[in-house]
Amino acid sequence: MKHRKTGARKKAGGGRLRRALPAVLLGLLVLAGWEGAVRLFGIPSFLLPGPVEIAGAFWEARALLLEHSIPTAFEAIVGFLCAAVTGVVSGFLINRSALMERALYPWLVASQAVPIIALAPVLVTWFGYGPVPKVIVVTLFCFFPITVATADGLRSIDPELIRLMRSFGATGWRVFSMVEVPGALPFLFGGFRLAVTYCVIGAVTGEWVGSSEGLGFLINADKSQFEIARLFAEIGILSFMGVGLFLLVAGLQRLVAPWTLRRNG
Numbered sequence: 001m002k003h004r005k006t007g008a009r010k011k012a013g014g015g016r017l018r019r020a021l022p023a024v025l026l027g028l029l030v031l032a033g034w035e036g037a038v039r040l041f042g043i044p045s046f047l048l049p050g051p052v053e054i055a056g057a058f059w060e061a062r063a064l065l066l067e068h069s070i071p072t073a074f075e076a077i078v079g080f081l082c083a084a085v086t087g088v089v090s091g092f093l094i095n096r097s098a099l100m101e102r103a104l105y106p107w108l109v110a111s112q113a114v115p116i117i118a119l120a121p122v123l124v125t126w127f128g129y130g131p132v133p134k135v136i137v138v139t140l141f142c143f144f145p146i147t148v149a150t151a152d153g154l155r156s157i158d159p160e161l162i163r164l165m166r167s168f169g170a171t172g173w174r175v176f177s178m179v180e181v182p183g184a185l186p187f188l189f190g191g192f193r194l195a196v197t198y199c200v201i202g203a204v205t206g207e208w209v210g211s212s213e214g215l216g217f218l219i220n221a222d223k224s225q226f227e228i229a230r231l232f233a234e235i236g237i238l239s240f241m242g243v244g245l246f247l248l249v250a251g252l253q254r255l256v257a258p259w260t261l262r263r264n265g
Contacts, residue, residue, distance in 0.1 A: 049229040054236065057229035064218070065230075069237055072214040075131050075203040076245065079138020080196055087143050087191070091150025101151075108144060116140050117205050124210035134206030134214070141202035142195035149191025153184030186260040189253040196249050200242040 031051045037043070038050035045053055058065065090108070093100040116137055123133035157180050165175045207216025215234050222231040254261060 046226055046228050049232060053229045054232045057227075058233035058236070061230055061233070065215075065233065065237060068213055068215050068218045068234075069241070071131065072200070072203050072207065072216065072238075073241060075134040075206065075214070076138055076199040076241070078131075079135040079202055080142050080199040080245070082135060082139040083142035083146055083195060083199075084192065086139065087146025087195075088150050088188070090143075090147045091154065094147070094151045095154040108147060111140070112144050116202070117209070120206050120209035123206070129210050129212055133209075134203050134211070137206040138199045138202035141198040141205075145194045145198075146188075146191040149187045149194075150184065153187030154180055156187065157183040182257070182259075185257040189249070189257065189260060192249050192253075193246060196245045197242055199245065200238055204238060 035050040035052055038048060049057070090104060094104055095101075119140070120133065120137050123136050127133045127136070161179055162175055165179055203214070204216035204219070207214040208220060211217040215238055219231055219234050222228075222234065
């Protein structure tokens with residue numbers, strides 16, 4: 001039995017590796033072509049540094065980059081968690097009450113028409129240059145998709161199944177925990193995966209407007225000093241940070257709700 005489980009794990013790991021291989025090969029091909037083009041056409045580094053030069057700039061400034069990556073990651077994660085809590089609560093209220101839906105939904109849609117970057121300077125004026133305005137910006141970026149996903153997930157539940165549970169004397173809490181939550185989780189994790197890709201963008205947007213630390217602050221400084229290779233290194237870190245958070249949410253989904261992955265194929 002133990003051998004069969006080990007074999008199944010190895011088979012699953014090999015399958016994931018095969019699925020990731022095309023993306024890895026494409027990335028290596030793009031990097032090789034990029035480096036070759038820079039060398040072949042003699043493109044100056046202040047216009048477009050090659051991957052080798054960017055890697056060198058990253059290694060030379062690794063301590064500085066790590067120092068500024070920590071506040072950006074903190075703002076992104078805390079803002080996403082705040083958006084997850086407020087978004088789930090708002091989606092639940094919208095689903096439960098037609099009055100709340102009529103009251104909240106128009107304002108939710110209107111909030112997406114306001115450029116968040118236009119609100120960021122106001123938030124900096126109110127809350128200063130610390131992490132609070134950046135966390136609020138991230139929350140505003142991530143809040144809407146989680147709210148909509150929660151409301152749509154709860155709406156997708158078959159009402160006949162709810163009526164059947166109630167006919168057997170199930171309490172409201174039991175119906176919610178045994179029927180509505182499992183049924184809404186595929187939508188909810190879809191909203192989480194979408195929102196988590198925005199949280200790094202939100203953190204950097206807040207840092208661009210006003211900050212004394214973070215990768216957004218460092219990008220502004222390096223742009224003015226024409227440290228283009230290091231700037232590309234910072235962009236790469238932000239990309240890896242976003243991918244890492246996405247994979248973290250996907251791993252949480254695999255752990256908490258594996259049936260949603262089977263349902264989604």
